[in-house]
Amino acid sequence: MEDSRILNPGISIKASVTLEDVKKIIFESYGIKAKQLHELNGYDDWNYHVTTEKSDSSIESRGEVGENGYVLKIINSLDSKKPRVFEAQSLLLLHLENYGFRCPKPILTKAEQFFETVELRSGEHIVRLLEYIDGTIFHKVPRTPRLLYQAGEIVSRMDIAMKVYFQSFHHPAYNNYKTLWMLDSVPQITQFLFAIQDKTKKQLVQNVVQEFQDRVLSISNTLERGLIHGDFNEQNIIVEEQNGQYEIKAVIDFGDAHIACYLYELAITMCYMMLIDKDVYAGGHVLAGYSAIRKVPDAELSLLRICIAARLCQSLVIGAYSNLQDPENSYVLTTAAQGWILLDQIWNETDSGLLHKWTNI
Ligand SMILES: Nc1ncnc2c1ncn2[C@@H]1O[C@H](COP(=O)(O)OP(=O)(O)O)[C@@H](O)[C@H]1O
Numbered sequence: 565m566e567d568s569r570i571l572n573p574g575i576s577i578k579a580s581v582t583l584e585d586v587k588k589i590i591f592e593s594y595g596i597k598a599k600q601l602h603e604l605n606g607y608d609d610w611n612y613h614v615t616t617e618k619s620d621s622s623i624e625s626r627g628e629v630g631e632n633g634y635v636l637k638i639i640n641s642l643d644s645k646k647p648r649v650f651e652a653q654s655l656l657l658l659h660l661e662n663y664g665f666r667c668p669k670p671i672l673t674k675a676e677q678f679f680e681t682v683e684l685r686s687g688e689h690i691v692r693l694l695e696y697i698d699g700t701i702f703h704k705v706p707r708t709p710r711l712l713y714q715a716g717e718i719v720s721r722m723d724i725a726m727k728v729y730f731q732s733f734h735h736p737a738y739n740n741y742k743t744l745w746m747l748d749s750v751p752q753i754t755q756f757l758f759a760i761q762d763k764t765k766k767q768l769v770q771n772v773v774q775e776f777q778d779r780v781l782s783i784s785n786t787l788e789r790g791l792i793h794g795d796f797n798e799q800n801i802i803v804e805e806q807n808g809q810y811e812i813k814a815v816i817d818f819g820d821a822h823i824a825c826y827l828y829e830l831a832i833t834m835c836y837m838m839l840i841d842k843d844v845y846a847g848g849h850v851l852a853g854y855s856a857i858r859k860v861p862d863a864e865l866s867l868l869r870i871c872i873a874a875r876l877c878q879s880l881v882i883g884a885y886s887n888l889q890d891p892e893n894s895y896v897l898t899t900a901a902q903g904w905i906l907l908d909q910i911w912n913e914t915d916s917g918l919l920h921k922w923t924n925i
């Protein structure tokens with residue numbers, strides 16, 4: 565069934581812009597004269613690291629940032645139709661910052677708003693500016709058990725902090741927010757299966773989706789829920805070196821934050837850490853760190869394997885589809901090579917066999 569809130573096949577949503585447009589937007593909406601624009605990775609949005617000539621006092625009064633510049637995001641046309649979500653996300657970032665988490669501060673527009681809508685050749689797009697956080701992206705540094713443990717720990721701490729946000733000033737925009745990337749949307753990926761050529765892989769995805777529907781979606785309303793980050797991956801964590809070892813410094817990219825089962829947050833984090841580490845045992849370190857903060861109920865532990873398999877399928881299918889739409893964007897294939905290997909590996913294990921590996925590290 566078509567849902568206008570989530571991506572449908574064949575629709576191009578990324579903005580069409582030139583660097584000149586970007587400079588003009590930054591100046592007109594934020595009053596910032598960009599000295600340099602450096603294109604960052606972007607899945608469906610354009611992301612630019614913006615550096616300025618010298619700090620602009622009018623900006624500082626609207627949001628104190630360091631000298632590392634800003635990130636300008638030009639949001640895809642589909643998400644641009646859900647402006648209230650960006651307000652909710654900006655308030656969430658401010659809440660987390662107040663709670664002691666390092667995440668990008670939203671910078672207000674000249675009109676003191678969290679975002680502005682601009683008209684481009686590709687239609688109306690939301691633009692927003694965030695603080696750029698200096699450091700190294702997690703995927704570039706060697707993984708250690710300590711860092712993997714820290715990833716699990718921080719994600720569960722963050723979920724607790726988001727629970728406070730959710731309970732104290734819950735934003736209505738999150739009530740019916742839906743995207744293709746949410747685990748609750750896993751059944752929708754079958755519409756994009758044409759992007760996968762290999763018949764065995766297609767069948768594997770279909771089996772995983774079916775089992776996920778039967779075992780997880782059918783009972784998901786009985787599991788503990790709250791606001792989750794929803795995309796805790798190796799590209800969304802910033803680390804820095806301290807006393808000769810890497811520590812997690814900040815978490816970015818709250819674009820997929822939504823209300824869902826806590827189980828999904830843990831499964832997504834374990835999934836990406838196993839992918840980047842090319843080792844299923846990495847999941848055990850994440851689980852240990854996570855469990856130190858929130859005890860994982862047995863009902864959730866037994867569903868971890870299927871949720872991780874479902875996330876892998878989601879990433880592999882949407883990645884393959886996005887690659888057809890935008891062949892020059894290699895970022896959308898980040899999961900591809902290792903993803904199929906990991907999917908086969910965990911699919912050939914039993915729930916208890918895999919859990920045994922994770923809990924015995
Ligand atoms: N605030 C920030 N500080 C530092 N780097 C950032 C920041 N925002 C984005 N980046 C860089 O840009 C990349 C893509 O941005 P992100 O917000 O994660 O977009 P996407 O939703 O497309 O993944 C990140 O993986 C990171 O390398």
Ligand SMILES: [Mg+2]
Nearest residue numbers: 799800816817
């Ligand atoms: Mg990201």
